[in-house]
Amino acid sequence: MTFLLRAIVATDDAEVAAELGLTVVPATAVAALASPWDATGAAGEAELLDHHRVIQAIFGRVPCLPARFGSVFADVDALRARLGLREDVLASQLARLGHRCELAITCAWRDSGVIAPATNVPAQSGRAYLERGVARARTQKERQHRADEIVARLLGQLAVEPAFVRHRTCPRPAVAVSMSALVTRDAIDEINSRLERLGAQLPDVTTVVQGPWAPYTFAVSE
Amino acid sequence: MREAATLDVPLVELVDRLLNRGVVLTGELTISVAGVDLVYLGLSVVLSSVETIRGAGAEI
Numbered sequence: 001m002t003f004l005l006r007a008i009v010a011t012d013d014a015e016v017a018a019e020l021g022l023t024v025v026p027a028t029a030v031a032a033l034a035s036p037w038d039a040t041g042a043a044g045e046a047e048l049l050d051h052h053r054v055i056q057a058i059f060g061r062v063p064c065l066p067a068r069f070g071s072v073f074a075d076v077d078a079l080r081a082r083l084g085l086r087e088d089v090l091a092s093q094l095a096r097l098g099h100r101c102e103l104a105i106t107c108a109w110r111d112s113g114v115i116a117p118a119t120n121v122p123a124q125s126g127r128a129y130l131e132r133g134v135a136r137a138r139t140q141k142e143r144q145h146r147a148d149e150i151v152a153r154l155l156g157q158l159a160v161e162p163a164f165v166r167h168r169t170c171p172r173p174a175v176a177v178s179m180s181a182l183v184t185r186d187a188i189d190e191i192n193s194r195l196e197r198l199g200a201q202l203p204d205v206t207t208v209v210q211g212p213w214a215p216y217t218f219a220v221s222e
Numbered sequence: 223m224r225e226a227a228t229l230d231v232p233l234v235e236l237v238d239r240l241l242n243r244g245v246v247l248t249g250e251l252t253i254s255v256a257g258v259d260l261v262y263l264g265l266s267v268v269l270s271s272v273e274t275i276r277g278a279g280a281e282i
Contacts, residue, residue, distance in 0.1 A: 008245055032247070048240050068244035082247045090245065104239070108231045178235060208232050216243040 004037035005071040013062035059214040063098030066214040101212030107177040107205040180217035
């Protein structure tokens, strides 16, 4: 039977697996929690979201490092072998990150249609073509500048040390800022309040805060 | 702070994390999302971006 890796937890916390119907693959300091997986089938949105639900169920009970979706192993021995190769790094990450939560902060442009997508419709003239390109470039530059301003204001409100914040500006046409902040649980309410107040002061974007999630963005390895 | 006009944004942000972030222990088998293979036998994990999946026609 094949297995899909869900998360890494401390060996002492691995007993949570029984409650959640997961399989434990222990190493020395850490253990992998996995689910039986039909490797012959394709995954879709339902499987992705189920992966998130499983991780959140683990994270709600014990500190964990979430696994990126897609790590499937032929059997528990294969998973154990791979886990053993990375145990030290994973134990260190778990100690540093496992008890912290990720907040996902997204600022989406309210007028996402301002920058028209590239079109194949021919311009009326060479001049019109160039003017269309210049207008697009100007708008994109203005948006980048505005996104940078929003990042500065978000960082001011979060007051989280730089190592615990990641962000991208204008990652997609509809999005000005995509930010991840690693915070402690006891700080979440206060941070949410501050972000809500800031969101009300940013008329050109809709600010969405999601989480607390397991620390996806900060638990990256290999 | 949510508005209907950006309802798809939160889901995309989550899917982006599920596919592109988190601990990786390179698996050995192939798995696909909406027909896009994520992991290839004998290779490092190859992960699809949200845009790739959208390009493949998945409604996410």
